[in-house]
Amino acid sequence: KAGVTQTPRYLIKTRGQQVTLSCSPISGHRSVSWYQQTPGQGLQFLFEYFSETQRNKGNFPGRFSGRQFSNSRSEMNVSTLELGDSALYLCASSHSGTSGLDEQFFGPGTRLTVL
Amino acid sequence: DAKTTQPNSMESNEEEPVHLPCNHSTISGTDYIHWYRQLPSQGPEYVIHGLTSNVNNRMASLAIAEDRKSSTLILHRATLRDAAVYYCILRDSNSGYALNFGKGTSLLVTP
Numbered sequence: 001k002a003g004v005t006q007t008p009r010y011l012i013k014t015r016g017q018q019v020t021l022s023c024s025p026i027s028g029h030r031s032v033s034w035y036q037q038t039p040g041q042g043l044q045f046l047f048e049y050f051s052e053t054q055r056n057k058g059n060f061p062g063r064f065s066g067r068q069f070s071n072s073r074s075e076m077n078v079s080t081l082e083l084g085d086s087a088l089y090l091c092a093s094s095h096s097g098t099s100g101l102d103e104q105f106f107g108p109g110t111r112l113t114v115l
Numbered sequence: 116d117a118k119t120t121q122p123n124s125m126e127s128n129e130e131e132p133v134h135l136p137c138n139h140s141t142i143s144g145t146d147y148i149h150w151y152r153q154l155p156s157q158g159p160e161y162v163i164h165g166l167t168s169n170v171n172n173r174m175a176s177l178a179i180a181e182d183r184k185s186s187t188l189i190l191h192r193a194t195l196r197d198a199a200v201y202y203c204i205l206r207d208s209n210s211g212y213a214l215n216f217g218k219g220t221s222l223l224v225t226p
Contacts (some may be wrong), residue, residue, distance in 0.1 A: 002202075004158075033213070033214070035214075036181070036215075041217075042216055042217070042218055043153075043159070043202075043216035045213045045214060045215055047213065048213065051139040055211060056210075056211035056212075056213050058213065075165065089159050090159070092158070092159075092214075101147065101164065103164075104151075104159075104210075104214060105157050105160075105161075106157075106158030106160065107158055108157065109158055110157055
């Protein structure tokens with residue numbers, strides 16, 4: 001079974017631009033979560049999508065948004081990029097995540113650098 | 116959100132057992148205790164989880180205190196590949212069972 005894939009793996013943008021990152025979950029998984037990892041703040045939860053609906057959201061500004069398609073693939077978008085958005089963006093998928101028991105499987109991440 | 120406290124770092128010799136502690140004194144009755152680890156240059160991976168009883172799997176064991184205010188992840192025989200940051204996370208319904216990672220414990224394994 002293929003793991004979680006994320007594209008692109010590396011990205012360089014400039015301040016003020018916007019960026020879209022993509023995540024393909026493990027086949028059969030319906031929940032996709034996004035995380036931001038920085039040296040200063042560590043791993044922080046961004047949001048979770050399940051059946052094309054945002055089910056949960058972390059504490060990030062509205063510049064961070066996402067969506068999920070009918071095939072469970074997900075994209076996240078960051079608008080008006082700031083230097084502080086430079087980070088590793090991780091995507092994780094799970095079957096449903098409803099019970100608190102579901103193991104989340106993480107992708108390798110997309111390394112975003114904002115200049 | 117319920118919070119966890121872990122030591123910043125620990126060191127172990129290869130092939131020795133490792134006990135990674137986690138304090139979660141404000142845990143509620145329905146919070147699940149999950150452990151994930153992140154190897155260098157990789158995304159996190161699931162290790163083990165439990166609610167009240169001790170748990171074993173092929174990777175590790177999880178010992179949960181009777182009052183559930185603390186838990187210990189046990190690696191029975193550390194290998195160099197176990198060098199990673201280990202995160203103890205409480206998953207609760209109030210936060211939609213989100214994985215709220217803390218700082219974790221950086222485990223160094225020496226030959």
